[in-house]
């Protein structure tokens with residue numbers, strides 16, 4: 001009898017060893033990531049995809065089992081992040097709280113945010129409020145992880161406790177620390193969004209596509225996060241698979257852009273595309289106009305571009321919005337000696353203001369856009385002229401995000 005007990009304690013019901021522990025960890029942590037990205041994030045928070053009730057509940061159940069997080073709280077905190085991004089009200093902005101705090105203590109920030117009950121009610125509207133939510137998932141949130149611990153120990157004996165510890169650390173580390181922290185700190189940007197979001201890697205395989213965080217901030221309503229040819233979004237692959245089986249319905253994806261040739265004057269299609277693709281436009285302006293002008297100016301002045309750190313060069317794409325006073329001064333001193341660079345930066349600021357003031361009526365926007373293009377073409381700066389010609393041809397393909 002004691003031999004049986006000892007064997008159970010050592011290896012559990014599975015009697016498995018390293019290989020099976022790792023396989024179980026891989027499967028369960030990926031399921032948890034999928035429950036978060038597909039159910040909590042894309043479906044509940046942003047309503048970009050609908051799942052068959054059975055799939056939706058399976059994901060919701062797994063999110064309870066694997067994380068013990070309450071759907072309404074998660075959704076509310078994340079919606080608030082989008083609504084108040086990089087301000088003092090953002091629940092987890094590295095700009096406000098510092099990268100160290102968001103990375104290492106992201107779970108604490110999450111708990112603090114969930115204590116704001118008014119926000120949870122306000123931002124958490126439309127999340128499940130059925131019998132099982134009111135009697136189990138919300139009031140007994142910690143029972144999910146407790147049940148997972150029992151399951152781990154039953155399957156693997158004492159090793160199950162270590163497996164459980166890894167499972168429980170998964171979301172605090174990858175979602176709270178890596179996505180919320182590093183995803184607003186380090187990586188590449190496709191879109192000049194009005195925040196510091198970044199894509200951590202073009203292959204969002206490990207965290208279900210959530211690594212493509214700059215793409216997500218550019219088009220929060222899009223069910224697909226991968227937007228460039230080399231980007232892969234695992235969550236989207238799963239959605240496509242479920243949709244093929246009739247178990248998911250995609251509600252929205254990011255609009256695609258079409259460039260018409262030889263458009264003389266910007267028209268209503270141009271203006272619509274410009275507003276829907278505003279972050280992309282600003283990113284194209286940086287790469288197509290500011291960066292080449294910067295290189296030319298530096299070459300003609302014999303200046304060494306390396307003298308200006310990359311961080312400062314990149315800041316020209318957003319008017320130095322995230323720089324501290326000293327860095328902004330340093331950048332100002334550099335651009336002072338480069339009149340053409342200054343000129344294209346002024347054009348950038350005017351274009352950004354034009355897009356951001358999108359509350360104005362369509363005719364006024366169109367008129368301002370026509371003036372901008374006209375002046376850009378008369379500027380004598382080739383990169384700016386080419387950008388303007390391309391901009392006029394913008395037209396949306398598909399629906400707006």
Ligand SMILES: [Zn+2]
Nearest residue numbers: 081197213217
């Ligand atoms: Zn974010």
Ligand SMILES: [Zn+2]
Nearest residue numbers: 078082216220
């Ligand atoms: Zn989001």
